[in-house]
Amino acid sequence: MLKPPEHQVAGHRANEGQLGPLIDGTGRFYKPLQSDSRGEHEVAFYSSFSSDPRVPSHVRSFFPGFHGTQLLPASDGSGPRPHLVLDDIFSSIPRPSVIDLKIGACTWPPNSPDNYLMKCLRKDQETTSLVLGFRISGLRVDSASGLYKPGKKDVKNYTAGDVKRVLKKFVSSNPDSSSDPDCAFAAVVYGGSEGVLAQLLELKAWFEDQTLYHFFSVSVLVGYRRDEVGSMRPLVRLVDFSHVVEGDGVIDHNFLGGLCSLIKFISEILIEPDEKFSSGGCLEESKRTPQLGVENGVLEE
């Protein structure tokens, strides 16, 4: 009865003989708790968040519904294991197009142990996190010509220029073509009063004010169904809360900055979907800032 979700685009998948999330086909998503404190931490977040009266209901709708934990057979055959029970956010959308965007230049909370910090920092440097304030962790695009789903390694190696191109492919009818993505669905998926951009701006307004939580290493999932673009509001959801810490009266400037960067990318695709890419990056040569004249201004103080 339980099976791996087809819409999963990042992390370990249960059908590869590994520990991974499962769905029951009737609207519930079961996420196995890691044996270290991460699983416990995510349960603590959901418990705290779901009962916090300070979270407005329009913000709460960006988060999966939480239904406690449940002991279930683990997908890797290691026996019974507690699972988070969440809403399966894509249960009503067969064959969705999904992109997982991990938000924040910095994926490690302050006070992280040094070895964990350095591991995350290297990954933030090697991916686009540090430069863009977010990185793509995975995607699938269901197009008329079939499923476009880049491999983990390709996704990991995305440059800033790749990210802009992939954000276009995600809303194109020709995602696996080597020619320019046509952005056929950009206006209806990203644009409009119920589109992705409008929803991200709603999230942004909350992040400019909320000082309850700092969302390290949290992803924004965006999903839509090709057959229903225009008639169905695209989904925007936050997921993966094992590194959330208390805000202690300070806004989550790391998440907010990354979110604003993503918003700028999406806005630019809406403004100029046909813009060409130069080989070096996502802006035409003529639009680039003149060189500052010094190879590297960073030296010892």
Place this chain on the structure above:
Amino acid sequence: MLKPPEHQVAGHRANEGQLGPLIDGTGRFYKPLQSDSRGEHEVAFYSSFSSDPRVPSHVRSFFPGFHGTQLLPASDGSGPRPHLVLDDIFSSIPRPSVIDLKIGACTWPPNSPDNYLMKCLRKDQETTSLVLGFRISGLRVDSASGLYKPGKKDVKNYTAGDVKRVLKKFVSSNPDSSSDPDCAFAAVVYGGSEGVLAQLLELKAWFEDQTLYHFFSVSVLVGYRRDEVGSMRPLVRLVDFSHVVEGDGVIDHNFLGGLCSLIKFISEILIEPDEKFSSGGCLEESKRTPQLGVENGVLEE
């Protein structure tokens, strides 16, 4: 004729026998170029920025006017040295109150050499940069009872709670009192249509859009004169551009995030200037987020 500026609150001061900036008393500020590439880099920034038609004039007014470089006797007696020639932004304000706020959780540009990165990262961790998205680098408050100017060591050790208190002291008539800062000037300095908050929001709007420059380790200087509060627009200026890099089509999410955090602090002071401090931080105990229940959610993946 040349003398150290009384309004300097951070960095090396010329009157301590060190290399430091000088003013001529008629409106010019002379900043000695470091012998490494930092000085050269800052000149390159000012040259590029001051002639860039894409910078709107209302944004340009947040930056000191640039008048090239000039060979002048160095303040440390080491002989002639090139100096940046800038507008002395406080020349018309004798005995100003000034605070230097270094913006950004991360003070090192991407692609920094590892040793520089680690040095900055440690400082960002030890100060409030990483947690708040900005840190106080220095301040002076000219009050009726005299000058309040905390020492470098005290400033370096500010906690998040200290920062909120100091932002209140900066607009109080009793900055050196051990009792609560009275925030006597908060409404006129921070508030109002020409106040600090309004100016920071103007800057924020630009940073949500501009992809020209990334301003690492840049400070926002805020200044006002006690005798003229209400009749004079408080000054908000950006200074110190030796670690600015090109934006390459991406917004400066690091600066923007820190700026939004500062904006939130200033807004809260305007909303509730009399709020008391708990010993642990800047919010009352009852307002704090419930503990997430796990000591430290950060473990190896």
